[in-house]
Amino acid sequence: MTTEKETKKTCPVTDILENLRAQLHTEGQLPAKARPAVARVARIVTEVTLGRGNIRNFEELAKAAKELEQIVPSLGAAVLASLKKDREEWTAHVEQNTCEAGICFVPRSAPCQVACPAHIDIPSMMARVGHGDYAQSLSVLAADTPLPDSCGLVCPAPCEDVCVQKAVSGAAVFIRPMKHVAARCADVKPNLEKGAPTGKKIAIVGCGPAGLTAAYYLAQKGHDVEIFDERAQPGGVMRYGIPNYRLPEAKLNAEIDVVKNLGVKINLGHTVRDAKEFQKKGYDATLLATGLQNSKPLGVEGDKQDFVIGGMDFLSAVRNGKNPQVGPHVIVIGGGNAAIDVAMTAFRQGATKVQMWYRRNRAQMPANPHEVELALAEGVELVEFWAPTRVLPDNRIEFERSRYAPDAKTVAPVTVRADHIMAGIGQDADLSWLEGSNIKTEWGNIVVDQTSLLTDEPGIFAAGDIAHGASTVVAAIGSGKRAAESINSYLMGVPADYESLKPQRRDEVPFLESTPAQRVSPERAHIEEIDPQVRKFSHEFMQFDWDEKVAAVEAERCLRCDICIGCGLCELACIEVGAEALKMIETKNGRMVFNDFTTPAEKCIGCGACTSVCPTGAIIVEDRDGYRVTEITGTVVRKQALEVCSCCGETFSASVNQEMETRMELGKMTRGGILCPTCARAKSAESMQQMQWMTSVF
Incomplete structure (x- = not known):
């Protein structure tokens, strides 16, 4: 109970x-x-x-x-x-x-960093881009991913979904391409070195993002790492499942070279037929990171016919240089990112009409909204609320109205003719090579301990999609990091430092100077892309390089949640003293965030109560060049002229009301001078005592 x-x-x-x-x-x-x-x-x-x-x-x-x-x-x-x-x-x-x-x-880590499966220190990375320090920004990235450029191009950006700027202005900071800017503009690459040799030898099966990431970290710990992959080129899903117009081959090769330069050996064209192959060959540990290479079938009658093609099989054939021709009419079944890639690639392989049939509506598609916009701009048609029921021999497919449709009970099934039908509903893996081992599988994935990623076979671990199901490149990177930590622990006989995998501050970056209006601006930057009607016939990179100056301005919109932890103490202290100058709102996860950087200019009295309670230094109140300046994470929200007390000689900040009151009540006693609050109170008390004495006498 x-x-x-x-x-x-x-x-x-x-x-x-x-x-x-x-x-x-x-x-x-x-x-x-x-x-x-x-x-x-x-x-x-x-x-x-x-x-x-x-x-x-x-x-x-x-x-x-x-x-x-x-x-x-x-x-x-x-x-x-x-x-x-x-x-x-x-x-x-x-x-x-x-x-x-x-x-x-x-821990009050920045929401964007928590949401990132690789836990990249996003605020520090962006702040460095804003300062124009691209090499240091890339170093921040290198601490948490070997594939920063790839992430900057293909990541679905879960970080942006939780960005607190979204709650303030309605538009999240454009985080994803900042990584690409850092990788492209850095004139010096991070200084990565292979650690002192440990004498341990590790085999990694699969050269995709999980395998490359694990190798990257294990090599830095001093282990001898070899990757084995059955394909002709390294990269896994990044090469064979993501089109070149989204992730150019040259950029991917450059990042793989970083891993190879750590001493990692990559063996291509090697098909593994026995999960324990490398144990038998004397390797100390094995990581299975093969991904999900096969297309999932439609699962309806007639789906084995020649004109029905698996989406991942199609993308792989294109990247392999087989140049498969399709169309002119292509129907893609599915609503995820892979289905979007299949639909857009179909145009580039001969189709003139491409439709995506999906069982739900556009708002419910799992694909990244921006990717959906790209596809629709190129002419892909989205047909909502239909599910396939069978494929007929004469290039026809039958659909029934989805149960999710509001009119599901009243609309009759339809039959549509197409030259090719492509399944973009998911991926599978061939796990027959696990036979003879103690490794268990469930729902097409290898069963692992969720903390250590260890299988039921001693010394054999699994990571990435093969262990957790189809996901994203950045999720595979996070899984590869965990696998590396677990394998190192297993080999070296030391406790695994899983705490190190949690969000970490990688840098101490000064605030960017920004105006109050820019900090809450709903104007999100964008990246220029090649005209849809031109790019749809080319596999060349589809976007223009994001201008680093535009990226720097966009970085100013970051509210620096790594420094301002959203505790709300400053606002409470401000209300407590009666100023009411600081305005915050509460986000969905309970974090407080400034949504108004302009009110302090009118209401701040420069008392410093906010900075005295701030636990992180997010708010600074200090005297500079004759002014008392109040800053919130780099934005000056109030400048008040400093006065010199005619009594004690100390400088102080006076609001207009305080100044007028002091001049009017005490001007005669100070010959027009201005008193600081302490002296004003003392003079007032002295005056009251004199009044009481005079009253008692007369």
Whole structure:
């Protein structure tokens, strides 16, 4: 039976915090006089969730909650009740920095870096591009991938899906091609060296992204690595499954050379027929990274006929130089990235009419939206909500209305004639060569331990699509990194350092200077592409090189989530002092983010409360050249002229209202001079004492 402890997924501390934030961020929810008191409580609770709490927080929080109860009874009472009812969990948060629900104290890495399967330090990489330091940007990339240029061209960019700029302006930072800019413009390549020899020998079966990545890291650890692949050229799916117009051969070859230069030997034309072949030959470990080379059949009656072609088989034949001709009418079944590549390649191989028939609609296609746009621009027709039922001998295919269609029960099946029908619904692997081993398979994939990627055969590991199912190049890179760490652990008898595979800061990069308007601009840069009606007949690279100056401007839109961890302390401190100059919103994953870099210019009083609570240095308030300057991750949001106190001689920043009040009330005593807040308060107190004395005398 499942216990309450096992099902618990909430934390009383964060529940209180979310309620307080919701009150602060809902317009008109709180009277103005209550907001500083609510912000004070929320700030204390936030510090507890960040691990900055101590036993004194209980006293401070209880006192603040009691004061809040006098202003907003329901909120103050809720906090006090939680402190009493959930005392044990509050104590664990404060004294042990532990959260039973596992919500608090988690690393606050940039969402883009977390979403990237290779965990590339994206903010540092982009900031270096913005500074024009392409060699250092490439070095940042090289720490997490041997294939930065390929990623910059073909990655579906899961990083952009979670970019917090998307929540601010509606348009994510254009991250993907930044990697291509770094790889193209770097005048110095990263200094990679093979580690000191360990005497261990490793065989890798498959020269695709997972195999190349594992070899890249294992060689740097000093192991002797050989790759075996049955094809004539290295690269796996990057060469034989991705068209040249998306990933040019020369760029791929250059990245493979980086791996070879580490001493990795690549043996081509080698077909493995026994999973334990390399164990028998004396290798210390084997990694199976063969990918999924075969096209998945349609799985309907008649799908074995000659005019029905597997999508991956077609793409492979084109890249092999076999020049298969198709058309003039081609129907592609499927809605993923592979189906898009098949459809666009069909035009380049003779088709004049290409249709994609898909069982759902465009919004539900798994293909990258930009790839879909490219295909439609070239003339590919998308036919939604149809599923194939059988293929007839006379080049006809029958479809029925998909159950996902709103009119599924009323539309009759249709039969369509086409010269070729291509299956773009997935990939399979031939696993017959695993017979005779203890390696298990399930759903067409090798079964592995999800942490170590070790199979049931000692010393044999598996990574990439063959282990996890069809995915992306960058996912295979992430899998290859994990395999390398596990294999090194296995061979050297040391614990695997899986922590090193988590998102890491690879560089300390200064902020880019940017204007408030640019930081929240919805104007996302784009890459110029060759005219669709010209490129559709060519296998040459389909886009123009992205101008590095445009890339640098786009990099300024990055909100630097590696530095600003989205804790919201600065906003709470600003509300607490009554300035209300900092405006943040909450993203889907609970991270706070600035959505307004312009309000501080009007409301910031230069008090420095924000920078005093910021745990990372994302906000800087400092005096420069006669001004008090407030910066948020590199953007100057406020410049205030510094005044010199006529009493103590210290410089200070005065808002217009403060300055007028000081001049009016104290001008005579200071002969028109301006007092700093401390001296103004002292003078005011002195005046009050004099008034009281005069009143008592007269």
